[in-house]
Amino acid sequence: MGKYHELAEKIVTNVGGKDNINSLTHCITRLRFKLKDESIAQDEVLKNMDGVVTVMKSGGQYQVVIGNHVPDVFAEVIDVAGISGDSEESASGGNLFNRLIDILSGCFQPFLGALCAAGMIKGLNALLVFIGTRGVFEYTTTTGTYVMLNAIGDSIFMFMPVILGYTSAKKFRLNPMIGIVIGAALCYPTIQGSALQAAFTATAAEGAAAPYSLLGLPAYETFLGIPWVGATYTSSVVPIIFIVAFAAQIQRLAKSIIPPVIQTFVVPFMVLLISLPVGFLVIGPVISMLTDLLSSGFQSLMDFSPVMYGLLLGFFWQVLVIFGLHWSVVPLNIMQITTLGYSQVLVAMFGASFAQTAVVAAMYFKLKDQKLKSLCPPAIISGIFGVTEPAIYGITLPKKMPFFYSMIGGSVAGAFLMINGNTSYTSGGLGVFGIFNYITPEGDARGMWIAIAAILIAATIGFGLTMAFWKDDTVEEAVEGQTAMTVRKEVITSPIEGTIAPLSSAQDEAFAQGILGKGILIHPSKGEVVAPFDGTVMTLFPTKHAIGLISENGLELLIHVGLDTVQLNGTYFEAHVQQGDKVVRGQKLLSFDKDALVKAGYTIETPVLVTNTADYLDIIESDKKEVVCSDDLITALV
Template sequence: MKYTKLVAMIVENVGTKDNINSVVHCTTRLRFKLKDEKKANTDFLKEADGIVTVVQSGGQYQVVIGNHVADVYQELMQQTGLDGQEQVPDDNKGSLLDRFIDLISGIFAPALGLLAATGMIKGLLSLFLTFGWLAETSGTYVVLQALGDSFFYFLPIMLGYTASKKFNVNPFLAMVIGATLVYPSIVGLSPMAMAMAGAGAEPLYTLFSGTIFESPIYVTFLGIPVVMMSYSSSVIPIILAVWFASKVEPFFKKIIPDVVKTFLVPFCSALVVIPITFLVIGPISTWLGTALGAGSLAVYQFSPILAGLIIGGLWQVLVIFGLHWGLVPIAILNIATLGYDPILTLTFAASFAQIGAVLAVVVRTKDKKTKGLGISAFISGIFGVTEPAIYGITLPRKKPFIASCIAGAAGGAVLGLMGTKGYIVGGLGIFGIPSMINPKTGIDSTFYGIFIAIAVAFILAFVLTIVLDKRQGDKSLKATK
């Protein structure tokens, strides 16, 4: 009941329920896919109480709500009767970039909360081991480690479900594809597992010998060699497999009689999709993922400091337009293949730069509403949620936002200089700090780089904002009401 009027107003001004194809939410935003964005009353929504701003990007109509967006979303579902995950085909496909960002955000946004939560558990376990509070042999550690590893290890199943909603595939078929990829017997046939099995695990023969694609063959399917990969924690194979299923499943729906569709459509679809996934899609997509990881690592190795300056400085700009989703799968790929990610880590100090700028505005302003929103945005920013700070405080004033970007670049440069890396897909803000503990060496100099970067970004943003934004007693802007 708390958000009844707010939701009714939003629905009315996005063009009513009839104009909504689908809607999902992330940390702070309702992400609509509208049939016609011209029907939405954007100017009204931007000025409305309870809404921070509206962003039209990535083929999505994004209404920024704040930290309570999940509650607003639930009320929206109740009022409209919509299935927030169900995707309705668009007449307007948008640009290639829009479609890519929409695809990535649609697949990863629903899963990111739990992925971060389980990563936080692993991060805390790393702390407990480092300080000797838990032993690896203890039952407590074993249970919590299983909880922390579960989501990332079985990521193909989770992404199979979310991808099924984007590609309009039976979600159980998509989850079966993911489950097959991480089935214990399949995992045991990966080259690494077979190598660990000892001398008795000799390959039948080797394909592409002497190339970067050299692949020992341990099993065949109907006489066809199967290039086995390790699919646990993988990203690209399941997404491409579910996309392929979206082409296969409708074909069988057309040719199979209605009386037996219930079981014959998934039966035939699975028998076609899963073997082709292992024979073609899995190996090619895994090689592609390895290449993407190697490419991102090459950019980082060329100059970690320069990479930190660019990525750290642009991160908040990417967040505004929803383009930051493009780095999420790269980070997951790097952790799955390399055991660490240096790329997304370079953005870590940016949220602290943002709250440094916010604190400067709060200190200087005499407007009570600005102070109230600023304090709330500051607290959210500590935990890595910066949209309230961006849209409510810094971006409307421009100079504080520029200061936060400069400070984010400086923090990113420090992280690059110190060689700080992320080893877990962990939480945001201060909850993400434990994810940068090296599981092999524990707390080392690279870990201390986090605190140096945070301090540099926060202090520099605060000072620059004080210097650049000289308005005192400023009147309340729309977004600060």
């Protein structure tokens, strides 16, 4: 259940219930319902609801204005209403790689807390064995306490397919209970590769025919005449995700052809009967071979140059986290630990969080902005325990160079860890708890001491570089008649050439009232949108009618071309960037045929809004009548 679940329930109730919903899509700020009967929707209740900005009715749509977090609310609403939402925004930008990252993160994120807890318990057990071997007290791998703690910590790794069966079923919209059954089937003892091989040996001893084989792998008898390839799936990671994805397609097909009155039990019957044999015969063996090849590839790269591997992964790890690309590596680390009992894939990133935390500590002594300075202590505390998002997004990344210094610290620490051959024996402990990941199950703590040394290296470099080279760019300005105060400003140049007007003159009430943010209205004279600052494309819809940007200093800007142009599904629009792209001021973002839009009956007035206005003291609009793309349009004061 997500953070917007309660809000979603209230929205569904007040639009007339799920039976009143024909369809639901969303654009950049709004849930766009098509209702069977708009008259039974409770307009005033929705408008006064916490989390809802206002309600609009336009183009046959009942629009509930939410704001920038509309994708999260949308996901909860379709879950509450039990409908299949057809979002106007594809997850993670729509390309194949981004979709893969989105799938992996969606499957692993729900149980990361439990995974961390299990890893910490295994690390604690290893620490106790280490202390026991020093004669402090009796504690070995055969004691009852060790056996129980090991079972608690190891269970999530042993039955990983069951956990992933549930989370991946939620991701692919398969019945979650079916996902659990599929995961449990993969863990069933007698179908594991070792059990099958034992059966082969017994069969051969009795003089039976030699077992089948496929691509050099052993097989056990046949299923409907097809050789059954033996593979071990307990503790596996990737095969279950692909099998569940296939099962979701079977469920969708089964629901379309099976009468509703018997779907409750016939659909699961068909899904299990088809997806699991295909999983055992084809998907599981193929994916297992591919993941083995990928694992071998990473190992070959590490063997070729451990130093280079450590430098690169340590340097870029925080960048990978920012863009969510670390999810392409995390599953491989978990897979190696669950199958081999150890992994070096993520060892080189261990120092990065400590470098980041040390940089924030140094910035605390040099910051002039008291508001930003007050954010440092809690960011340092969370960073010590491995949670660096507050430090990255709130402090170092907006200031640029401190973030770069943390990357250097993480890089050197990564090389140090790889030179010393450090190996992780469990996955879970974050921050300082992560040092226990490097104690072997037998109690050898050499890796822990190397990890502690890496922490000191990363922190020293990050702290030292920041203290030596970084200067706060905050400008001290004296305000007449008042004590001197700290003021920072960010200038947004015009993204479009044309005439400008107050935002209050917008035809769309939500924009005109300023409830989505402060800004200005542009009547374009040229069908081109350019970047108004250096930053990142935060949101780009497939319809290409709107784009959300975030500047390097954290200012969030929405550029929305035309009124109701979302209904054109991208006709007359062309995008020159993708979601997640870095852009520089003046770079072309979008093109649109303004004459064709007007001829089709659409207004092309374009609101340009600062959507996080609460973060600024004031938003000052230009007083010019006409602007070109190099002119200052909006000034935001911090």
